[in-house]
Amino acid sequence: MSLWKVAWRSIQQRALVSLLTVISMALGVALVVAVLVVYGVVYQSFHRGGEGYDLIVGAKGGREQLVLNTVFYLSQPVGNIPYSLYEDVKEGSRFGADVETAIPVCMGHTYQGFRVVGTVPEMFTELKYRNNERYQFAKGRNFKADQPFEAVLGAAAASRTQLQIGEAVRNIAGGSHTDRAEFKVVGILAPTGTPVDHAVYVNMRGFQEIHHGAAAAEHAERADHDEGGKHDEKAKHDEHGDHDHGNEITAMLVCIYPDRANAGRTDVVARMVNDSRVAQAVVPARVIADMFEGVVGKLQWVLLGMAVVTVVEAGIGIMVSIYNSMSDRRHEIAVMRALGASRFTVMMVILMESILLALMGGAIGLLLGHGVIWACSPLIAEWTGVVVDMLQFQLMELVLIPGLVVLASAVGYLPAVAAYRTDVAKSLITTP
Amino acid sequence: MLLLKDVKKSFRQPDGTALPVLDIPEFRVAAGEQMVMVGRSGCGKTTLLHIIAGIGRPDSGKVRLDDWDLTLLPEAERDRFRAERIGYVFQTFNLLAGFTALENVLVAMRFARGRPDKARARNLLNRVGLSHRITHRPAQLSVGEQQRVAVARALANKPQLLLADEPTANVDAGHQQQILDLIRETCREENVALIMVTHSNDVAVQFPRMDHLEDINHVAVGAAIG
Numbered sequence: 001m002s003l004w005k006v007a008w009r010s011i012q013q014r015a016l017v018s019l020l021t022v023i024s025m026a027l028g029v030a031l032v033v034a035v036l037v038v039y040g041v042v043y044q045s046f047h048r049g050g051e052g053y054d055l056i057v058g059a060k061g062g063r064e065q066l067v068l069n070t071v072f073y074l075s076q077p078v079g080n081i082p083y084s085l086y087e088d089v090k091e092g093s094r095f096g097a098d099v100e101t102a103i104p105v106c107m108g109h110t111y112q113g114f115r116v117v118g119t120v121p122e123m124f125t126e127l128k129y130r131n132n133e134r135y136q137f138a139k140g141r142n143f144k145a146d147q148p149f150e151a152v153l154g155a156a157a158a159s160r161t162q163l164q165i166g167e168a169v170r171n172i173a174g175g176s177h178t179d180r181a182e183f184k185v186v187g188i189l190a191p192t193g194t195p196v197d198h199a200v201y202v203n204m205r206g207f208q209e210i211h212h213g214a215a216a217a218e219h220a221e222r223a224d225h226d227e228g229g230k231h232d233e234k235a236k237h238d239e240h241g242d243h244d245h246g247n248e249i250t251a252m253l254v255c256i257y258p259d260r261a262n263a264g265r266t267d268v269v270a271r272m273v274n275d276s277r278v279a280q281a282v283v284p285a286r287v288i289a290d291m292f293e294g295v296v297g298k299l300q301w302v303l304l305g306m307a308v309v310t311v312v313e314a315g316i317g318i319m320v321s322i323y324n325s326m327s328d329r330r331h332e333i334a335v336m337r338a339l340g341a342s343r344f345t346v347m348m349v350i351l352m353e354s355i356l357l358a359l360m361g362g363a364i365g366l367l368l369g370h371g372v373i374w375a376c377s378p379l380i381a382e383w384t385g386v387v388v389d390m391l392q393f394q395l396m397e398l399v400l401i402p403g404l405v406v407l408a409s410a411v412g413y414l415p416a417v418a419a420y421r422t423d424v425a426k427s428l429i430t431t432p
Numbered sequence: 433m434l435l436l437k438d439v440k441k442s443f444r445q446p447d448g449t450a451l452p453v454l455d456i457p458e459f460r461v462a463a464g465e466q467m468v469m470v471g472r473s474g475c476g477k478t479t480l481l482h483i484i485a486g487i488g489r490p491d492s493g494k495v496r497l498d499d500w501d502l503t504l505l506p507e508a509e510r511d512r513f514r515a516e517r518i519g520y521v522f523q524t525f526n527l528l529a530g531f532t533a534l535e536n537v538l539v540a541m542r543f544a545r546g547r548p549d550k551a552r553a554r555n556l557l558n559r560v561g562l563s564h565r566i567t568h569r570p571a572q573l574s575v576g577e578q579q580r581v582a583v584a585r586a587l588a589n590k591p592q593l594l595l596a597d598e599p600t601a602n603v604d605a606g607h608q609q610q611i612l613d614l615i616r617e618t619c620r621e622e623n624v625a626l627i628m629v630t631h632s633n634d635v636a637v638q639f640p641r642m643d644h645l646e647d648i649n650h651v652a653v654g655a656a657i658g
């Protein structure tokens with residue numbers, strides 16, 4: 001009969017109170033697990049987006065906005081850059097000695113909530129995503145450079161819009177203007193777990209063609225409404241960021257030859273672009289890391305702090321429940337002492353009881369936390385593209401178990417000392 | 433084997449004055465000897481047993497068991513000494529409520545830091561006639577059965593000395609004799625010295641030696657009441 005069993009027996013004797021303290025500990029631990037896993041998910045989904053190319057070249061302005069716009073397809077489109085800059089940067093050109101690939105992208109409106117992106121077929125042949133993975137087509141094929149009205153759907157966009165191969169994407173220019181052009185879906189990408197899943201890709205040529213037309217139509221509309229006024233329409237259009245110049249793109253995604261990137265050439269190319277005064281070049285991985293640290297990173301510590309407070313609170317619950325029971329068990333402790341248990345032994349029994357309660361709570365909390373995450377994993381996968389597995393433990397969770405033992409020893413200390421101090425002769429006489 | 437010399441003990445009363453309870457110039461018990469201790473209620477019998485067991489400390493004097501002076505041992509060693517050499521059947525059984533009959537015996541073995549010997553524990557419970565009750569908890573046992581578990585537990589570590597504080601006070605006459613026989617027989621078999629406190633004349637007369645605490649104790653606490 002080990003001391004652990006002695007401790008376990010006294011937990012059993014106060015089954016209800018023990019159960020309640022275990023539950024409150026489990027909830028606290030589950031919260032910590034949830035915060036850690038969700039943080040991991042957000043971290044991954046955030047960082048993945050910026051992998052696969054080294055630089056984004058886009059209009060001058062906030063670098064965060066450029067990244068949000070071109071990587072995550074979020075926020076309002078930024079301004080445009082001249083197509084001629086693309087010609088200057090692409091491989092083998094003026095700035096392009098170190099450039100392996102440059103892919104132009106044009107951000108359009110949204111189609112059923114998914115960003116429409118005009119680009120070139122090389123987007124899916126030259127670029128890689130995440131860990132050097134190649135884009136795969138789940139259905140159909142890539143769009144062709146010489147077919148201006150072909151489209152390819154990201155995995156999530158395809159499943160949500162229910163569009164099939166051969167069906168048409170209509171009215172992608174948005175707004176009230178007449179937009180009769182149709183893009184025929186020729187391919188659906190396999191899921192990548194990146195923002196690419198959440199976009200509709202069309203041939204840039206077709207894209208520019210309709211936006212040209214749409215802009216012209218809008219022009220006409222506005223002219224109709226502004227009957228008396230002599231507004232400077234050019235200024236108005238710039239303010240709205242419309243793509244009214246055919247020879248513009250939103251941004252380009254640039255890959256530097258790996259060996260040259262390692263030799264620091266990425267920054268050299270970036271500087272050349274920045275010096276050109278028409279555009280800025282940013283390193284997406286760096287911007288994302290900064291944004292993540294700045295916003296989500298701090299939030300994570302706040303959430304984690306709150307979750308840890310819950311765990312500590314549950315620990316104090318254990319202390320209170322054991323301490324409250326001390327008056328009942330003073331007699332029991334005296335009996336153990338009279339049977340020959342040392343002060344140290346009865347103290348250990350109380351500490352072990354505290355540790356057992358905390359660890360049981362911890363174990364249930366881990367299961368609960370991962371269970372909830374697992375139950376939510378289809379949702380998480382749909383929203384972020386990150387597939388969480390039930391057993392996806394975060395490194396920080398390893399700290400949890402020793403942490404709980406330390407916490408349990410700390411909260412068990414007070415009642416353990418009370419046990420240590422029990423006056424045997426006196427407590428033996430008073431029957432409970 | 434057991435020798436008490438000039439043992440004095442007084443308690444602090446609620447009004448702050450000292451209440452002398454024991455003043456025993458000399459008290460001896462030989463190895464394997466069986467004796468009863470009688471005396472009025474409140475004359476200090478339980479206090480004396482506590483001092484012999486090292487649960488309470490005398491204010492002065494010596495308590496020797498073989499070559500060991502209990503009053504000189506540090507507390508931790510006294511605890512260990514008690515666990516290994518002294519069995520105690522309490523006036524109020526004091527079984528551990530959360531543990532089964534068997535576990536109550538095993539836990540006593542554990543505290544003596546010996547390897548809990550399941551076979552011996554079962555054997556002891558067998559001998560007190562509880563082989564069919566070993567997984568019962570104290571609350572599921574009759575008072576007489578609880579007392580028998582307490583006897584088995586007191587003998588768990590093969591003590592040299594068994595202290596029994598009115599072990600038969602709470603059971604009927606039939607069980608009283610049964611438990612008494614059980615204790616005496618087991619002590620004889622294992623050569624355990626026995627000091628039994630009792631109020632019952634029927635019990636006392638069966639022992640070869642009967643001490644009145646009032647005779648060996650120079651303080652007369654109980655007398656003031658009587």
Ligand SMILES: Nc1ncnc2c1ncn2[C@@H]1O[C@H](COP(=O)(O)OP(=O)(O)OP(=O)(O)O)[C@@H](O)[C@H]1O
Nearest residue numbers: 426443444453472473474475476477478479480653
């Ligand atoms: N912790 C204590 N503090 C103060 N007085 C005490 C304490 N313990 C015992 N006493 C007193 O010491 C005296 C002896 O008590 P003890 O329990 O030894 O009597 P007893 O002979 O065992 O009586 P009984 O036969 O009723 O069990 C009593 O008068 C009691 O009131």
Ligand SMILES: [Mg+2]
Nearest residue numbers: 477478523597
């Ligand atoms: Mg008594």
